Amino acid sequence: MARAVTPQRKLLNTVLAWAVALLLFFPILWTFLTSFKPEPIAVASPPQFLFFDWTVKNYVDVQNQRNYFDYFWNSVIISLGSTILGLAVAVPAAWSMAFVPGSKTRDLLMWMLSTKMMPAVGVLVPIYLIFKTLGLLDSRIGLTLILTLINLPIIVWMLYTYFKEIPGEILEAARMDGASLMSEILYVLTPMAVPGIASTFLLNVIMAWNEAFWTINLTVTDAAPLTKFISGFSSPQGLFYAKLSAASTMAIAPILIMGWFSQRQLVRGLTFGAVK
Amino acid sequence: MSTQASRSAARLMLSPAVGLLLIWMIVPLVLTLWFSFQRYNLLYPDRSGFIGLANYVNFVGTSGFLDAILNTLILVVGVLAITVVGGILIALLIDQPLWGQGIVRILVISPFFIMPPVAALIWKNMFFNPTNGLFAELFKFIGLRPFDFLGQAPLGSIILIVSWEWLPFATLILLTALQSLSSEQLEAAEMDGAPPVKRFWFIMLPHLARAITVVILIETIFLLGIFGEILVTTNGGPGNASTTLTYLVYKEALLDFDAGTAAAGGVVAVILANIVAMFLMRAVGRNLDA
Structure with missing residues (x-):
């Protein structure tokens, strides 16, 4: 809603909005700045903001303590893997619910969402034991499977709301023009579905990357992703603020940057199409 | 419109x-119920057998059961209140x-976009720490004694951390909803002399109702x-x-190694x-338009 306002009013809005935004962003900025401080400066009183001897020593130290890239790759593999697997299962399901809805479609969607309400901790023991029996503990495959399952309802929902907006008449028109099923899927449906699938993909990579219950409880070292990497700094290393900040920056930077680029697509997906 | 064939194909795709x-x-x-x-x-895997409702x-x-239920309610309601009210205010501003x-x-x-362990560690150490956290510095600066947030107000501090994580979500969604409000309606109300508070209460808030319920639903799930x-x-x-x-069940299972009681707690939590x-x-x- 662009309304005409006086420049003074606009200036006031700008100052207020920037103040709120910087306040919310401040913990991240502070972590970033602290990650470049020598340890004594990080706990200096009064706090030092910009004028200190910037150093990358903390990053080197963290990297020497535990290999960041092992955890990074596990995060990448697990979040991409679970998202792709989830899409492979969810695309056909969402497709059929959107284009061939039955009387039970709505109940089915609600039921899927309700499985998200099951408290993970309630089933931790059996899942742990099943994983132990099958040898899936601390394995990327096991973790990928779990994350696929917990995010599946959301993937189905998001895709469903996107697919539902593709008008069915287009398919009929293509069929009338003599398009085969294959070309119908390839040339008519796919181009219309790609934006929806892409933003579902983005959101689920972010959710899988940040999932911190199963990834921490079901891994030790081999499959440990960045959530596990960072929880290793809870104590007593947590007292070394500069190193903690460096490790935190390393854990959040990839997904934060990705989030910045995709934030406009996120809203629709996050609300299952209820808010556009 | 759909044929028998396409219906069975649809069922196959859904399965x-x-x-x-x-x-x-x-x-x-089922396994949780069984356990x-x-x-x-x-710790004593050989001592097993049916013990009826003893675990429950x-x-x-x-001793912590009622506290845990109360704490869960306070946490969820507290974060919802902060994020929804804060989200509306920030969305209106932006x-x-x-x-x-x-x-x-x-x-x-x-x-x-910040993963929960990172958010918690940053707040715990660099903000809440009573000796050299930023809040302690701020308190000292304005002449107050540093406050031990996590020691004196643990639940409140956790509500603050979680609200920080979820306020952006609420804001973004409410902002998107707000931007879809037609400006003609607001201008008409303004011309008719409706003051800003009334415009907010009778036009904007009803328009936001749907977005607010969606925010509440999704946040509650998490x-x-x-x-x-x-x-x-x-x-x-x-x-x-x-x-x-959630944390009480975790304590039973992984700190007391009592998988039976933890499973009972899990069932209670699921119910x-x-x-x-x-x-x-x-x-x-x-x-949700299903």
Whole structure:
């Protein structure tokens, strides 16, 4: 809603909005700045903001303590893997619910969402034991499977709301023009579905990357992703603020940057199409 | 319109997703139910057998049970209140004409992308620490004694951390909803002499109702399972001051190794979550266009 306002009013809005935004962003900025401080400066009183001897020593130290890239790759593999697997299962399901809805479609969607309400901790023991029996503990495959399952309802929902907006008449028109099923899927449906699938993909990579219950409880070292990497700094290393900040920056930077680029697509997906 | 053939094809396409979710729901639940009636301590695996409702009596009788339910409610309601009210205010502000709106949006949404253990560690050490956290410095600067946030107000501190994580989500969604409000309606109200408060109350708020219910639904799903933040900051303490239902079950299972009681707690948690879910789905389901 662009309304005409006086420049003074606009200036006031700008100052207020920037103040709120910087306040919310401040913990991240502070972590970033602290990650470049020598340890004594990080706990200096009064706090030092910009004028200190910037150093990358903390990053080197963290990297020497535990290999960041092992955890990074596990995060990448697990979040991409679970998202792709989830899409492979969810695309056909969402497709059929959107284009061939039955009387039970709505109940089915609600039921899927309700499985998200099951408290993970309630089933931790059996899942742990099943994983132990099958040898899936601390394995990327096991973790990928779990994350696929917990995010599946959301993937189905998001895709469903996107697919539902593709008008069915287009398919009929293509069929009338003599398009085969294959070309119908390839040339008519796919181009219309790609934006929806892409933003579902983005959101689920972010959710899988940040999932911190199963990834921490079901891994030790081999499959440990960045959530596990960072929880290793809870104590007593947590007292070394500069190193903690460096490790935190390393854990959040990839997904934060990705989030910045995709934030406009996120809203629709996050609300299952209820808010556009 | 759809033929018999396309219906069975549709069912075939649906079945992997439905099947997987059914297995994911039923298998762990049945196992949890089974364990909840068994004597099963991970330290003494040989002492096993059916013990009826003893695990349930044990779990519900834990000194922390009522506290845990109360803490869970306070946490969920507290975070919802802060994020919805704060989200509306910030969305109203950002929706005004201003310079650098794009960057403001990106700064505001950023905390949403931070993984929970990182958020909790940053707040715990660099802000809440009573000797050299930033809040302690701020308190000293204005001449007050530093306050031990996590020691004196553990649940409140956790609510603050979780609200920081979820405020961007609420703001972004409410902002998007606000931007879809037609400006003619507002201008008409303005011409008719409706003051800003009335314009907000009678035009904007009803328009936001749907977005607000969606925010409440989605946040509740995630808030009921809050775990990492508590684990990293307070471990549920001091005492049971910040133990939620989720965390109480975790304590039984992984700190006391009592898998039987933990399973009973899991069943209780699932039942309570389902009550909340049913209530929410009724209230909110209409707002999701299924």
